[in-house]
Amino acid sequence: MKRPTTGAAPGWRRIVFRYETLLVVLLVIEWLVFYRFGTSTNRRGIVVGFGTMERQFDILRHSCEIGLLALALTPVILTAGIDLSVASVLGFCAVVFGRLWHDAGLPVWCAAGATLLAGAAAGGVNALFIARFRLPPLIVTLGTYSLFRGLAEALTRGAVTYTDFPVGFLFLGQERWLGLPTQAWVFLVVALFIWTLVHRRMTGRVFRVIGFSPEGARYAGLAVGRTTALAYVMAGAIAALAALIYTARLGQAKADAAVGYELFAITAVVLGGTSIFGGRGTVPGTLLGIAVIAVLKNGLAALPAVIRLNAAEESAGLLTGMLLLVALALGAAPKLLSARRPRTPLPENLPIPKSP
Amino acid sequence: MSVPPLLAFENITKSFGAVRALQGVSFDLRPGEVHALLGENGAGKSTLIKVATGAHVPDGGAIVVGQRRHAALTPSTARAAGIACIYQQPALFPDLTVAENLGLRLEPAGALRRVDWRGRRVRALELLRGVGAEFSAEAEVRDLSMPEQQLVEIAAAIGSGARIVIMDEPTSSLTRREQERLFGIVRKLRDDGAGIVYISHRLEEIAELADRVTVLRDGRSVGTFAADAVDPPALIHLMVGRELSQLYPAAQPASDGIGVEVCGAGCAEVGVADVSFAVRRGEIFGLAGLVGAGRTELARVLFGLNPADAGEIRLEGRAVKIGSPMAALRHGIAYVPEDRRRHGAVLELPVSHNITLAAHRRIFPRGWLDAAEERRIAEEFIARLAIRTAGPDAAAGTLSGGNQQKVAVARWLAVRPRVLILDEPTQGVDIGAKAELHRLIRELAVTGLAVILISSDLPEIIGMSDRIGVMRGGRLAGILPGGASASAVMTATLGSAERKGAA
Structure with missing residues (x-):
């Protein structure tokens, strides 16, 4: 993980011992293993090898929703917060979209726009309790985690599934545009937006300071409440976007959409090197974390042993958990090792900077 | 007096980084005496207490308790030697009852030991009666007032058979009646042969209660005196009486423009009321006062951390509303807080x-x-x-x-910024950096900033300030000209013999 380098470590060491390098190596190993052992059939029943382009697009298509949730969670976790409700908001928004289009008869793109607003409003509920009433994010979003899934169930009475969406809308989830799956473009735009926000705008700096020291941020005259609220509202809106893509990919909207996705998304963020205690983390790290999990999930489903046992979901959960623990341990290892050594204090005779 | 002292410090030294908190302090406590410990903020009183309770390990010197010499005490050896300390803020478990709190302090520890509930209650009742408490042993501590909690602490000290009782500003939140009761307990302890180290900023209490007085200044003992041999003015002189040891940057004439004007400002939440003063551009306005006199609280009001609910704040003649630090920042008010680490x-x-x-x-x-x-x-x-x-x-x-x-x-x-508020800017800073900061602060003022300097360091506030506001009990008690004598500032800081009401 990135620490201010005070010593004069040679350039190659700084690159090799970076946490991100570890993730890239992991990704390559995963891919090679699945390339060697995994086979699969595509939707049309044709055998598709892991190395084919079509397979890569398949991975992209299936990882967009979790990826969007992970991107939404990165600013939240940077502020030392958490949002457990993102997947529930996704389910809620999928149902809202279905109702608006199917029952209320809105044009599909109007319904989509309204769904984004509904997602932002759902995030606003989290923001209200966390930024305004200063309640702990873990508990607040645990509440809204149940609340929004429950609302989705109530809106459909647990039975209705909305289908028959227009082809123009399904294009978003099932077709390609300029050579890439359409939703991959949406994902890229959102990733670029979050990267800009976190790494190039004032807001990102404030996220970090809040994560390190909310009191320190207040004493610096920063907009602590407003910025914290922004992170949660944004998470809600991005979850709504993920709901649209999810609906378009499967061609149906149900109340149980994306159950359990929040855990994969949080795992991706933390695996990507973002500290759950806030302050530290990068968007590229999150992207690598998403990639590691997406390839793992997709590849496991193609392993003959896993197919025989019909245990794709279970083995994905198992391996993701193990990966997370191993990656955290490896990431912490350099720090633990250096902590053992007696810490050398800052030398007294540091150069006094010359006046300009 | 050939009775050996209960507790003696011999040439205790203690440094924190570059700050030399204690520089060879000697002190002794005899059985059957109340020994007052005096000194301004930062003179080393707290450090000395912490050495006695085992919280700090001294760098040098010896501690003699009874017959034994120690290089340092630990909390458990201090307790075993009969040393008990009653802090300003009682350190009890608020969710437990009085009897349970006393039990935790007095009964031997052991995870598997059975609790003798009856014995515990009987013991607690007995101890509470001994200190004249009027509440039940079954009361939860959170329901007790601060003075009542203090009584529990004293009961615990007596119950543990402490022969050396240290009291750190025990009367700061007491009413006159509660104080009388406390004095009664202290005298009774003394008559039973215990030694009491008594710390207070209220000089008139010293005359009333103490047998001897030791004055600390800059981590050194100025001397130990019989209490009836020194009157309050003499004590003040002893506490501050020194030449300014450092050269401070020369004052510059301030401009005529008013930088910031505070008119009757107050904030009930933090206990600041009716504060009025004006600081010209280029002026350094010092704020003196005891810890808890409301200086930091006033700064928090001006910076919008606790927005004012009364009065007015004017910047360069224009009334402004400072509702948050963001608003303060927008108006050019800057605040360098006391706790820089947090x-x-x-x-x-x-x-x-x-x-x-x-x-x-x-x-x-x-x-x-x-x-x-x-x-x-x-x-x-x-x-x-x-x-x-x-x-x-x-x-x-x-x-x-x-x-x-x-x-x-x-x-x-x-x-x-246009207004710069500095809260204890040189606390815990070594001498060299301190002088640099002083030079810097003066330079900043010269560029036209209105500077408000909060400091507990008396020479600093006198040496740096163009005028000195003295705060007491959340109010501005007076404004002294720059270069006022240390005794004058100290007298204004401590105030007359007036009493605060019940906390």
């Missing part, structure tokens, strides 16, 4: 980010990060304030206290 600097962030943290308009022109400008500003202030750091990218936490303080000051200079 509030002044974000220790995990690089020095450069810390310096530019409040100046986002400059490094995010039109919203986009200008990394080159950020680096330029950081390097400019590192050079200008002579901040010793491995570089702009080093985490602020790796810097020494004085340099962290400079980073905290630099952050506010980077926004080019």
Whole structure:
């Protein structure tokens, strides 16, 4: 993980011992293993090898929703917060979209726009309790985690599934545009937006300071409440976007959409090197974390042993958990090792900077 | 008197980094006496107490308890030697009953030991009766008032058979009646042969209660006197009586323009009321007072951390509303807080980010990060304030206290404020950095800033300030001219024999 380098470590060491390098190596190993052992059939029943382009697009298509949730969670976790409700908001928004289009008869793109607003409003509920009433994010979003899934169930009475969406809308989830799956473009735009926000705008700096020291941020005259609220509202809106893509990919909207996705998304963020205690983390790290999990999930489903046992979901959960623990341990290892050594204090005779 | 002392310190020294808190203090406590310990903020009283209770390990000297000499005490050896301390803030478990709290202090520990509930209650009742308490042993501590909790602490001290009882400002929140009761308990303890170390800022109490007085100043003992041999003016002289040991930068004539004017401002939430003063541009206005007199609270009001609910704040003649630190920042009011580790600097962030943290308009022109400008500003202030750091990218936490303080000051200079409030800017800073900070503060004033300087360091406030406001009990008790004598400031700080009401 990135620490201010005070010593004069040679350039190659700084690159090799970076946490991100570890993730890239992991990704390559995963891919090679699945390339060697995994086979699969595509939707049309044709055998598709892991190395084919079509397979890569398949991975992209299936990882967009979790990826969007992970991107939404990165600013939240940077502020030392958490949002457990993102997947529930996704389910809620999928149902809202279905109702608006199917029952209320809105044009599909109007319904989509309204769904984004509904997602932002759902995030606003989290923001209200966390930024305004200063309640702990873990508990607040645990509440809204149940609340929004429950609302989705109530809106459909647990039975209705909305289908028959227009082809123009399904294009978003099932077709390609300029050579890439359409939703991959949406994902890229959102990733670029979050990267800009976190790494190039004032807001990102404030996220970090809040994560390190909310009191320190207040004493610096920063907009602590407003910025914290922004992170949660944004998470809600991005979850709504993920709901649209999810609906378009499967061609149906149900109340149980994306159950359990929040855990994969949080795992991706933390695996990507973002500290759950806030302050530290990068968007590229999150992207690598998403990639590691997406390839793992997709590849496991193609392993003959896993197919025989019909245990794709279970083995994905198992391996993701193990990966997370191993990656955290490896990431912490350099720090633990250096902590053992007696810490050398800052030398007294540091150069006094010359006046300009 | 040939009776051996209960407790004796011999040439105790203790340093924290570059700060020499105790520089060879000797002190002895005899059985059957109340020994008052006096000194201004930072004179070393608290450090000395912590050495006695085993919280601090002294760097040098010896502690003699009874017949034994120790290089240092630990909390358990101190307790075993019969030393008990009653702090200003009682340290009890609020969710447990009085009897349970006493039991935890007095009964031997052991995870599997059975609790003798009956015996515990009987013991508690007996102890509470001994200190004249009027509440039940079954009351939960959270329901007790501060003075009542103090009685529980005293009962615990007596119950543990302490022969050496240290009381740190025990009367600061007591009414006259509660105080009388406390004095009764203290006298009874003394008559039973215990020794009491009594710390208080109320000089008239010393005359009433103490047998001997030891005065500390700058980590040294000025002397030990019979209490009836020194009167309050003499004590004040002993506490502050020194020549200004350092040269302070010369005062400059301030301009005529009013920088900031405070008219009857107050905030009930933090107990600040009816404060009025004006600071001209280019002037350094010192704020003196005891810890808890409301100086930091006033700064919090001016900076919008606790917005004023009464009165008015005017900036360069215009009334402004400061509802939040963001509003303060917008109006050009800067506040360098006392606790730099928690509030002044974000220790995990690089020095450069810390310096530019409040100046986002400059490094995010039109919203986009200008990394080159950020680096330029950081390097400019590192050079200008002579901040010793491995570089702009080093985490602020790796810097020494004085340099962290400079980073905290630099952050506010980077926004080019009109009013600069400094809260204990040189506390815990070594002598060299202190002089640099003093020079810097004066330079800043000369550029036209209105500076409000809060300090508990008497020579500093006298040496630096053009005028000195003295706060007492949340109010501005008076304004003295710059260069006022230390005794005058100390007298105003301590006030007359007036009493506070019940807390």
